[in-house]
Amino acid sequence: MKxxxxxxxxxxxxxxxxxxxxxxxxxxxxxxxxxxxxxIGEASLxxxxxxxxxxxxxxxxxxxxxxxxxxxxxxxxxxxxxQWADRSLGCPQxxxxxxxVVTDGYVMVLEAQxxxxxxxxxxxDFVVLCMIDGxxxxxxxSTPVPTSGKMTDFPNTVIVYQRQTHESDDWQQWTxxxxxxxxxxxxxxxxxxPDEITWLFEFVEKPAFREMEIxxxxxxxxxxxxxxxxxxxxxxxxxxxxxxxxxxxxxYPEVLMKNLSELWNLLEEPxx
Numbered sequence: 001m002k003x004x005x006x007x008x009x010x011x012x013x014x015x016x017x018x019x020x021x022x023x024x025x026x027x028x029x030x031x032x033x034x035x036x037x038x039x040i041g042e043a044s045l046x047x048x049x050x051x052x053x054x055x056x057x058x059x060x061x062x063x064x065x066x067x068x069x070x071x072x073x074x075x076x077x078x079x080x081x082x083q084w085a086d087r088s089l090g091c092p093q094x095x096x097x098x099x100x101v102v103t104d105g106y107v108m109v110l111e112a113q114x115x116x117x118x119x120x121x122x123x124x125d126f127v128v129l130c131m132i133d134g135x136x137x138x139x140x141x142s143t144p145v146p147t148s149g150k151m152t153d154f155p156n157t158v159i160v161y162q163r164q165t166h167e168s169d170d171w172q173q174w175t176x177x178x179x180x181x182x183x184x185x186x187x188x189x190x191x192x193x194p195d196e197i198t199w200l201f202e203f204v205e206k207p208a209f210r211e212m213e214i215x216x217x218x219x220x221x222x223x224x225x226x227x228x229x230x231x232x233x234x235x236x237x238x239x240x241x242x243x244x245x246x247x248x249x250x251x252y253p254e255v256l257m258k259n260l261s262e263l264w265n266l267l268e269e270p271x272x
Contacts, residue, residue: 049123050079054108056127057119061112064129069112077116078109087175087183089120091130093138099160099175099183122187157201161263162227174267176200182267196266203259204230210237212253226260 058071082105084090088098089105105122118131129137159176173185178201182190203209209230229238241252241260 050106052125053106053119053121053127054079054110056125057108057110057117057121057129060119060127060129061110061117064117064132065113065115067113074110074112076108077111078107080107081105082107082120084120084122087126089122089126089128089130091120091128091136099158101175101183101185101187103187124187125189157205158231159200159204160227160229160231161267162225162229163264164225190267192266200259200263203255204228204237205232208255209239212239212256214239214241214253214256215251228260 054076055071058074061074062069062071082090084103084105086092086098086100087103089103092098103122105120105126108119108121110117110119116133117129118134120128120130131137157178161174161176163172171185175183176197177183178194178197180192180194180197182192182197184190224243226241226243227238228241229236239256241256
């Protein structure tokens with residue numbers, strides 16, 4: 001019996017010793033990304049682009065305010081650098097297509113007449129009033145009305161035109177809006193009169209555009225490749241045109257080639 005009790009004591013001592021020498025590994029949680037705010041002040045906000053964006057934001061605040069206020073009565077509370085996933089700048093509107101381009105910009109918070117205005121911007125000249133007093137602003141959009149000869153006159157139709165020549169491996173891209181705003185892949189903006197681009201939207205909104213028979217070309221060396229993608233509230237439709245420089249060219253609908261040629265002339269002109 002004494003031997004049995006002694007054995008128990010020895011086993012217990014060994015267990016305690018093992019427990020005392022056991023080590024635990026603490027796995028540190030990765031730190032959450034923290035946006036570094038730009039210090040508020042004339043020196044720190046001296047960038048011309050930031051001052052330009054702030055000036056535009058203040059104009060919007062003055063227009064939205066219920067009472068008349070001056071620009072110097074609007075306080076800049078916060079400016080933070082931000083990278084937006086697309087051209088909605090973090091404030092997407094319902095049933096609206098946006099260019100899927102990562103965009104550098106800012107979050108700007110202004111205060112006036114006890115109201116707080118949050119703006120989202122790019123780094124150039126695009127300013128969106130996203131929230132007032134923490135409430136997201138949603139634009140009301142009317143329901144499109146079917147029109148004769150067209151599928152539907154969607155107010156938010158967006159056209160993306162891409163082009164690659166045999167001289168370059170890089171794609172050129174333009175996102176075209178009915179308002180006359182044309183945005184390149186690098187974020188630069190070209191503004192034209194809406195009626196200068198109406199013909200293109202009329203062309204892609206007709207049923208015949210979606211019913212065109214397009215030759216299928218899978219491989220082609222030294223070709224000009226053009227892609228016309230139309231996004232609307234119902235669907236997206238893409239047409240790819242590959243013009244061969246060797247041998248007989250594939251036969252594409254004449255009306256399609258005519259419109260692509262006119263579009264390229266319109267886009268190429270500002271580059272000259």
